[in-house]
Amino acid sequence: MKQSVFSIPDRETGNHQVIGAVGYRQQGSSFNGPLLHDFELIVLMICDRMDPDSVQIEHCISGSIRYQIKYIAQQDLLQWSISGESRELIRYFLHGEIFWEEHGKVTELRSRMIALEADMWDHRKLKEFSGFLRTYVQAKQYAREHDYMDAYYNMLQSLKHYARIELISRGIIPENSIWEQIRELNTEVYKLFDELTDSKESLEQRIELVLIACDFFVTSRMKECCQALLHIIGSRKEPWRIQELTEHPELKYIREDIPLLIRKLVYRSFVRQTSARAEERLGEGREIRYWL
Numbered sequence: 001m002k003q004s005v006f007s008i009p010d011r012e013t014g015n016h017q018v019i020g021a022v023g024y025r026q027q028g029s030s031f032n033g034p035l036l037h038d039f040e041l042i043v044l045m046i047c048d049r050m051d052p053d054s055v056q057i058e059h060c061i062s063g064s065i066r067y068q069i070k071y072i073a074q075q076d077l078l079q080w081s082i083s084g085e086s087r088e089l090i091r092y093f094l095h096g097e098i099f100w101e102e103h104g105k106v107t108e109l110r111s112r113m114i115a116l117e118a119d120m121w122d123h124r125k126l127k128e129f130s131g132f133l134r135t136y137v138q139a140k141q142y143a144r145e146h147d148y149m150d151a152y153y154n155m156l157q158s159l160k161h162y163a164r165i166e167l168i169s170r171g172i173i174p175e176n177s178i179w180e181q182i183r184e185l186n187t188e189v190y191k192l193f194d195e196l197t198d199s200k201e202s203l204e205q206r207i208e209l210v211l212i213a214c215d216f217f218v219t220s221r222m223k224e225c226c227q228a229l230l231h232i233i234g235s236r237k238e239p240w241r242i243q244e245l246t247e248h249p250e251l252k253y254i255r256e257d258i259p260l261l262i263r264k265l266v267y268r269s270f271v272r273q274t275s276a277r278a279e280e281r282l283g284e285g286r287e288i289r290y291w292l
Contacts, residue, residue: 019046019048025041043069163189273290
């Protein structure tokens with residue numbers, strides 16, 4: 001597809017600092033991708049800087065070709081590579097045609113994203129484990145309060161995260177049909193899913209049985225699933241403030257779950273804690289900091 005056929009926006013578009021354009025054409029005659037929405041071409045405008053209040057998406061036509069333009073910050077692409085989010089956009093970017101680029105910046109960004117592959121699996125596992133731990137803790141709390149419907153809902157969410165971890169551990173990218181994927185592997189998590197959803201036991205008994213199994217999962221797999229976080233904590237000698245970890249750019253995708261993860265890691269003795277003189281606004285208290 002030649003660039004001249006399309007009215008690709010200029011390098012400076014509104015408040016976007018565009019460094020290149022990548023086009024991805026849908027193969028075949030049917031357009032079933034959730035992003036394309038019946039457009040046979042999507043054009044990604046890669047931005048070094050973006051104003052969040054500016055236009056993010058445009059629909060255009062050139063001759064008989066209808067196409068969609070999507071503005072994306074390069075930092076978001078890098079973050080999605082680590083977290084496993086927006087897989088379709090990542091695929092479009094990595095496999096599309098570069099229409100133009102500024103000083104090879106798009107090619108360089110592709111190379112950086114490919115280089116992230118080695119760390120990608122650990123970060124994806126951490127993301128799923130953080131989701132698992134959050135919903136599992138919520139399920140336990142609801143069960144203690146005898147609120148079994150909410151406990152059941154959170155338990156289902158926990159098992160979904162558990163299933164994704166099992167797939168990631170095998171080098172398989174989780175898809176939307178997660179239970180179809182995991183059923184073929186005949187793993188423990190599918191048996192737990194079956195126990196929770198299709199057992200003759202009472203709802204309370206089903207939840208309690210699955211919670212016991214998840215307790216064991218937390219104990220046995222926490223260190224493995226938190227390797228990406230432990231690597232960052234061990235990357236310097238000085239202990240970390242919790243605020244530093246929640247603001248770390250590589251941990252942006254689990255920011256809200258970091259306090260819970262850290263406390264569980266301390267409880268399991270995978271992370272150590274120390275205290276330091278607190279800032280004045282904290283009064284007489286001492287601030288807890290974390291290290292390996």
